[in-house]
Amino acid sequence: MTSYYPTLQIKRGEYFCKVIEIKPYESKYEYFVGRQSDDYTAKNSTDLVRVERNRIILLNKEKVISRKHLTLTREIDGWFVIDHSRNGTILVRSSAQIKIDELKDRKCLVTDGDHIIIEDWELIFCDPDTTVNKKIFLPPSYPWVFSLSQQSLFHIKKGKRIKVALAPQPTKALACMALRNINNCGRPVVCTYQDLIEAIWGENSFGITPERIHPIMQKIRQVFEDQQKFECEPDDPKQLLETKNGEGYLLNIHCEH
Numbered sequence: 694m695t696s697y698y699p700t701l702q703i704k705r706g707e708y709f710c711k712v713i714e715i716k717p718y719e720s721k722y723e724y725f726v727g728r729q730s731d732d733y734t735a736k737n738s739t740d741l742v743r744v745e746r747n748r749i750i751l752l753n754k755e756k757v758i759s760r761k762h763l764t765l766t767r768e769i770d771g772w773f774v775i776d777h778s779r780n781g782t783i784l785v786r787s788s789a790q791i792k793i794d795e796l797k798d799r800k801c802l803v804t805d806g807d808h809i810i811i812e813d814w815e816l817i818f819c820d821p822d823t824t825v826n827k828k829i830f831l832p833p834s835y836p837w838v839f840s841l842s843q844q845s846l847f848h849i850k851k852g853k854r855i856k857v858a859l860a861p862q863p864t865k866a867l868a869c870m871a872l873r874n875i876n877n878c879g880r881p882v883v884c885t886y887q888d889l890i891e892a893i894w895g896e897n898s899f900g901i902t903p904e905r906i907h908p909i910m911q912k913i914r915q916v917f918e919d920q921q922k923f924e925c926e927p928d929d930p931k932q933l934l935e936t937k938n939g940e941g942y943l944l945n946i947h948c949e950h
Contacts, residue, residue, distance in 0.1 A: 697714040697821055698714045698715055698716050698821075699714075699715050699772065699818065699819060700713060700715065700819045701713045701715065701749070701816045701817065701818060701819075702710050702741050702766075702816070702817040703749075703751075703814065703815070703816055703817075703820060704817070705741055705814055705815070706813055706815055706836065707921070708741075710741050710742045711742045711900055713742075713744055714913065715765065717786075718746055718747035719747075720773075720792060721881040722766060722767035722788050723749075723764060723765070723766045723767070724747050724748070724764070724765045724766075725747060725748045725749070725758055725761055725763075725764055725765075726749045726751065726762050726763050726764075726765065726811070726816070727735065727749075727750065727751070727758065727760045727761045727762045727763075727867040728749070728750070728752070728753040728756065728758040728759065728760055728762070729743070729751065729752050729753065730749050736897075736927065740886070747888040748750075751811065751814050751939055753790055753812065753814075755900060757780050757812055757813075758778070758780070758811055758814070758918075759777060759778040759779055759780070759814055761777050762776070762777060762778040762782065762811055763775060763776050763777060763778065763782050763793075763809075763811070765803070765818075768800065770937055771802055771803075771804070772802070772804070772818070772820065773800055773801065773802055773803060774791040774793055774800070774801050774802045774803050775798070775799060775800045775805070776794045776799040776807060777799070778794065778811075780812070781793070781794040782809060782810065782811055783809075783810040784801050784803065784809055784810070784945055785810060786793070786804070786806070786808075792902070794899040794948070795849045795947070797838075797840075798948045799903050802872075803818050804818070804820065805818065805819055805820040805821075806818070806819070807844070809940070829907055834846060835948035836850070837849070837917070837933065837947065838854065838946065838947045838948070838949060839867050839946060839947075839949070840946075840950075841868060841869075841872060841875070841948070841949065842949075842950055843865055843872055844868055844947045845857075845859075845864075846859055846864075846867060846916070848920050857916060857920070859913075859916065860912070862893050862909050863870050863909055863912050863913045863916075865892050865893045866889055866892065866906070866909050866913065866942075867913065867944065868892065869884055869886040869889055869892035869893075870889075870934075870942060870943075870948075871944065871946035871948035871949075872948075873888070874944060874948045875948050875949070875950065879948070881943050881944060881945050882914060882943065883937050883942070883943050884941050884942055884943070884944070885940060885941040885943050886903040886940070886941045887907060888941070889906050889941060889942065890903070890905075890906065893906070893909065895908055901930050906942075910934060910942055914933070914934050917933050926940075932945060933945050933946055
């Protein structure tokens, strides 16, 4: 029999455990996922997962999964996963992955075929009502966020946002590039020299050449490099902020309004 409700196919390692239909509970499409109480003991693989009303309970004796780890909820724009945990949740779509706890509001749109990773558990989301071939971009899982509303750069450390101090000109340059990315459905796109000149110097931009931009970009890269040396992060600052010769610059970090 065909299901017209979304389902979660739940696996632990190589073991398939259960398929759960996400039906409305008390007129709401909202399910909570978390670990079991301390006194629960599983008798077989199907007992590793339980459903109580709108709660999906996963066996996790190590207690690295939170009791209320995440919420799966339906909103106007589709299905979303909201992370509430201490240790984070990863969403995998095709070959891309993103740490949901590093996103704004710890929230991510989930679509048919996405894999939700919680420690050694894998929840595969299947939605028969999904529009075919709709491509949704997942930003690279870099530990950096630029917020337009706050005009600030943040470095993500263990799920927490740390504001990074920047001078006015680098901030204006980042804001310009972030806005271009956001207007391109979140995909990184080249920000031209002329756009950057106007954003940085405004009414005083007449006669400013691209050569004046390069030292500003170097300061931004230096911020990335200084933080990543301290944190031993592998990303190359030149990849986070790419030079496109003869065109401008491309910012490869997560950008939000």
